[in-house]
Amino acid sequence: MKPKAIIFDMDGVILNSEPIYYEVQMKFFRELGINISADEYSTFVGLSQTEMWKRILKKFDSTSIRQLTDGVEYNFSTLNKINLLEELITKNNKLNYQHFSKLENLKPTPNLIDFINELKNKNIKLAVASSTTKKLVDLILEKLQIRHFFEVIVSGNEIKNGKPEPDIFLKTAELLKVKPEECIVIEDSFNGVKAAKSAGMKCIGFQKFNSGEQDLSDADLIVNEFNELISFI
Template identity: 40%
Template sequence: MKAIIFDMDGVIVDSEPLHFELERSLLEELGGKITKEEHKSFVGTSDYHMWSTFKEKFNLKPSVEEMIEMKKERFIENIYRIELVENFQEFMLTLYNEGYPMALASSNNKKAVNAIIKKFDLDRYMELFISGEEVSKGKPDPEIFLTVAEKMKIEPTACLVIEDAYNGVRAAKAAGMKCIGFQNKNSGNQDLSKADLVVENYNKLDIDILRKLFN
């Protein structure tokens, strides 16, 4: 194990409930409506994929880019409501003190990622931040994780990903990386069965458990 890559929403910050609220509110304003289960299927995918799907399904008037921008602004306005996932900070500090390089690879847009980095001072501890806008293919395609490995100059097989979404786990495994599925109840009932290990809280993890995944 030479690097740890975190997803952001639902893994670092408990933001999925806010995303759900804002996205469904905006969608209904524009004339569409989906069930909670339908909405949860988009967890871990890119903004572009989700709003493209909504535009086609409901024949929405604004462009995909306009809808992404509307949601982006509302998220930034409400960022004060977001908190770190329970015990994440302690876990991150343990990795940092052990000298492990860390990165963030989020399907979210760059503006939202930067706002979270700033709010929680993540750039003090993590070396690299990649948003969904910086790759051409969203999860479950492995491009975002392979991009992180390339930029950090670390073999994909030496990387560990922590993900809370079905699409994210699929992307990590497609990249040839080890993956811990983080079962966050606020991310919906995500199928994390393809992960190498599934946990519900960071207090269930320590350095020895992570290293054993690579033995």
């Protein structure tokens, strides 16, 4: 693999953040009276808030959910779902941002900085393509003190179709001014790997226990640590 660009997913790759999201999401689900199992939640890994909540609203189409403001219940089948979707996304994004804002001493994934320095020495362009909102991506990268390494950052709220569609990776390649086939994506989720391969890019599956039981079998290579890649690329 001799790429011109490496595109990193953020959550689960740059930062072991999936357990943090899991805690916030499960608390929010309970407050709404929604029963989501750990196995089902693992299918949401890599999705944008929009894609995740679309799936949840579809599943609970004939049931009720506690209203976000005054505690009463309303029915999915009669409520304006567009307004509900927007309300859920806004509230969820706010909860995520508030939670991460309070966290201190966040550390990047082990050996990430060494790997990035090796890529920089080889003049390989670096980017982040994350389903997370731009505001939260910027916050996390600044807390990790690694924002300056990346030429391009594309977030989930900047593209029309989120992962597993290829839009976010195609936009990232366009901004980097490289062809999709000249890129390698590093992803930890089934949805992310599918998006990368649909974009016509090589993909490295980053196998992490905290990302749940993710099927990364379509990736071109699967690793557990960044030090496995330092001599490979």
